[in-house]
Amino acid sequence: MIDLQAIFGSDGSLAELIPGYQPRSAQIEMAEKIADAIANQRHLMAEAGTGTGKTFAYLAPAILSGKKVIISTGTKNLQDQLFNKDLPLLRKAAIQPFKAALLKGRSNYLCTYRLNNALSSTLGFSREEADALSKIKSWGKRTQTGDTGEMSELAEADPVWAQATSTTDNCLGQDCPDIAGCFLAKARKQAQESDILVVNHHLLCADWSIREGGFGELLPKAEVVIIDEAHQLAETASNFLGITVGSRQLSELAQDSLMEYFKDATDLPALRTAAEDLEHESRDLRLAFGIELRKGDWQEIERNPKISGGLAAAQQQLQVLAEQLEYASVKTKALEACFKRAQELLTQFKMLTETSGGAWIRWFETHKKSVTFSRTPLDIAGEFQAFMHQHTATWVFTSATLSVAGKFEHFAGNLGLTDADSISWPSPFDYAGQSLFYHPKGLPQPNDSGFIAGIMEFVLPVLEASRGRAFLLFTSHRALKEAETWLRDKIAYPVLVQGSYPKAVLLERFKTAGNAILLGTASFWEGVDVKGEALSCVVIDKLPFSSPGDPVLKARMAALEQQGRNPFFEHQLPAAVIALRQGVGRLIRDFTDRGVLMVCDPRLLKRAYGQCFLDSVPPMRRTRDIADVIAFFGEETPK
Numbered sequence: 001m002i003d004l005q006a007i008f009g010s011d012g013s014l015a016e017l018i019p020g021y022q023p024r025s026a027q028i029e030m031a032e033k034i035a036d037a038i039a040n041q042r043h044l045m046a047e048a049g050t051g052t053g054k055t056f057a058y059l060a061p062a063i064l065s066g067k068k069v070i071i072s073t074g075t076k077n078l079q080d081q082l083f084n085k086d087l088p089l090l091r092k093a094a095i096q097p098f099k100a101a102l103l104k105g106r107s108n109y110l111c112t113y114r115l116n117n118a119l120s121s122t123l124g125f126s127r128e129e130a131d132a133l134s135k136i137k138s139w140g141k142r143t144q145t146g147d148t149g150e151m152s153e154l155a156e157a158d159p160v161w162a163q164a165t166s167t168t169d170n171c172l173g174q175d176c177p178d179i180a181g182c183f184l185a186k187a188r189k190q191a192q193e194s195d196i197l198v199v200n201h202h203l204l205c206a207d208w209s210i211r212e213g214g215f216g217e218l219l220p221k222a223e224v225v226i227i228d229e230a231h232q233l234a235e236t237a238s239n240f241l242g243i244t245v246g247s248r249q250l251s252e253l254a255q256d257s258l259m260e261y262f263k264d265a266t267d268l269p270a271l272r273t274a275a276e277d278l279e280h281e282s283r284d285l286r287l288a289f290g291i292e293l294r295k296g297d298w299q300e301i302e303r304n305p306k307i308s309g310g311l312a313a314a315q316q317q318l319q320v321l322a323e324q325l326e327y328a329s330v331k332t333k334a335l336e337a338c339f340k341r342a343q344e345l346l347t348q349f350k351m352l353t354e355t356s357g358g359a360w361i362r363w364f365e366t367h368k369k370s371v372t373f374s375r376t377p378l379d380i381a382g383e384f385q386a387f388m389h390q391h392t393a394t395w396v397f398t399s400a401t402l403s404v405a406g407k408f409e410h411f412a413g414n415l416g417l418t419d420a421d422s423i424s425w426p427s428p429f430d431y432a433g434q435s436l437f438y439h440p441k442g443l444p445q446p447n448d449s450g451f452i453a454g455i456m457e458f459v460l461p462v463l464e465a466s467r468g469r470a471f472l473l474f475t476s477h478r479a480l481k482e483a484e485t486w487l488r489d490k491i492a493y494p495v496l497v498q499g500s501y502p503k504a505v506l507l508e509r510f511k512t513a514g515n516a517i518l519l520g521t522a523s524f525w526e527g528v529d530v531k532g533e534a535l536s537c538v539v540i541d542k543l544p545f546s547s548p549g550d551p552v553l554k555a556r557m558a559a560l561e562q563q564g565r566n567p568f569f570e571h572q573l574p575a576a577v578i579a580l581r582q583g584v585g586r587l588i589r590d591f592t593d594r595g596v597l598m599v600c601d602p603r604l605l606k607r608a609y610g611q612c613f614l615d616s617v618p619p620m621r622r623t624r625d626i627a628d629v630i631a632f633f634g635e636e637t638p639k
């Protein structure tokens with residue numbers, strides 16, 4: 001029997017290491033439950049409210065089990081935090097010696113082969129790109145891990161990284177001249193040898209999807225798999241089980257082929273022409289969709305001859321390039337790799353264009369400079385079950401938001417879990433004492449054209465009472481922009497807007513200002529942790545139902561309807577409840593936090609389903625009167 005009290009108890013090892021440590025009964029219970037699940041090989045869904053301390057509650061029994069454990073987190077940041085902060089602390093607590101490793105997707109590791117190729121290429125880079133590449137080169141000499149996240153001088157989204165990282169398509173693998181010093185190969189080897197391996201959902205799903213071959217090829221075989229932020233898994237899995245290809249991949253292939261042509265194949269002018277033509281076709285394909293950024297279903301492509309013609313022309317040109325590359329592939333490994341990429345892309349485009357209905361949803365999305373085409377599974381439950389059965393591991397799913405009105409059906413149904421135990425621990429925070437839920441009377445209807453201006457009239461006095469210190473969370477970018485314009489000259493506190501700076505910079509400014517108002521959409525609804533007074537108010541514009549125009553949602557709803565089921569209650573409503581719970585979860589992050597939650601959607605009380613949202617949020621004191629909000633902030637101890 002594992003002695004968890006020796007770690008979590010008031011005289012335990014964590015108490016010695018963490019100043020002011022207080023044992024939390026829910027944390028110990030959760031750790032015990034997970035230890036039982038591992039010992040008895042029972043799958044478990046464990047919901048733990050904010051403040052339970054769930055990370056240590058699963059890490060400790062995972063380490064003490066002595067088994068090989070994979071832990072998957074929602075984001076790379078969480079992965080880094082777990083590996084660089086939480087695991088070292090437990091190592092200090094000396095609960096048991098263990099080997100830990102961190103593994104990310106291949107695009108997170110410096111590829112020295114491609115970097116050197118780019119640096120020696122005769123194909124001109126701009127001065128900025130050349131500067132960035134030489135910065136990468138000098139960092140590449142210092143780094144131990146090759147993890148691109150270490151290099152703060154260059155933004156993660158900088159397109160130049162594509163020249164210094166690899167993809168499955170362009171990696172030369174065992175044939176690579178740099179294989180001995182390859183950072184990715186090293187990280188994968190460490191992953192194979194570790195007891196506790198920390199990955200993220202993208203990598204877990206990439207391993208599972210057809211692209212990287214079967215499970216176990218990339219990630220080592222594990223006896224226990226713990227999924228943190230498990231509410232995100234179905235969405236990530238759905239993306240990975242599908243296919244997404246687009247004009248950007250076509251133009252990257254064209255550019256890489258050109259680079260190899262200039263290096264080793266200048267005697268094959270037809271290769272150059274084919275690559276340049278593909279580059280043009282991919283640009284024309286994007287232009288055929290017009291400038292608007294949007295998503296649409298496949299019928300729209302089929303109905304529009306300009307778009308369907310552009311897609312066919314791009315595919316045809318890809319075929320031409322593939323033929324030229326096949327001819328050139330005998331010259332070098334790199335040209336052979338380009339040929340394989342072209343073949344793979346041809347297969348993916350074929351799968352996309354030749355699929356019809358059934359188990360797949362086909363759709364497109366336009367981005368600023370590219371367009372992507374996707375084939376998404378209608379549901380992933382069957383596939384996920386096959387994945388779990390293929391591996392005899394014990395699976396633990398945890399998150400602060402798995403249930404809807406106390407039930408796990410939605411989460412379990414999405415992943416097809418039929419034989420998993422479930423348990424929930426509420427947050428240990430005193431929500432009734434620490435918070436207030438404000439829902440004013442007289443709010444406009446969400447479909448009114450003046451909805452945002454209307455709700456902002458109610459929001460302004462709240463922001464004055466809270467003296468800034470607020471997150472305004474919106475369900476659409478358009479609503480955010482409208483609110484920003486409305487608010488600018490009406491409030492004296494600093495207003496920060498998503499998109500104006502990278503997320504981490506905005507959050508840092510928000511915390512430092514201490515009286516700022518931050519306007520954000522989806523990415524600020526979850527995974528954001530601002531403890532203390534800087535965040536004392538969260539305002540939510542609408543109940544976060546997914547956009548009814550989303551092609552994937554539309555198809556999933558139609559499929560449920562065809563089965564005689566209720567798509568609203570079985571799919572749309574539970575997903576919106578989970579999203580709202582995440583947004584609400586930004587407010588109270590600690591035992592000493594205080595704050596007001598304001599929800600501006602009148603459907604909360606006017607529609608019967610509103611009760612499902614109310615039953616799912618923490619037990620806050622509720623009011624419809626602004627005077628209570630003013631009084632709440634008036635009770636604050638002046639600093």
Ligand code: SF4
Pocket residue numbers: 110111112113114166170171172173174176177178179182183184185
């Ligand atoms: S093996 Fe692949 S990732 Fe590693 S250096 Fe070579 S091309 Fe890059």
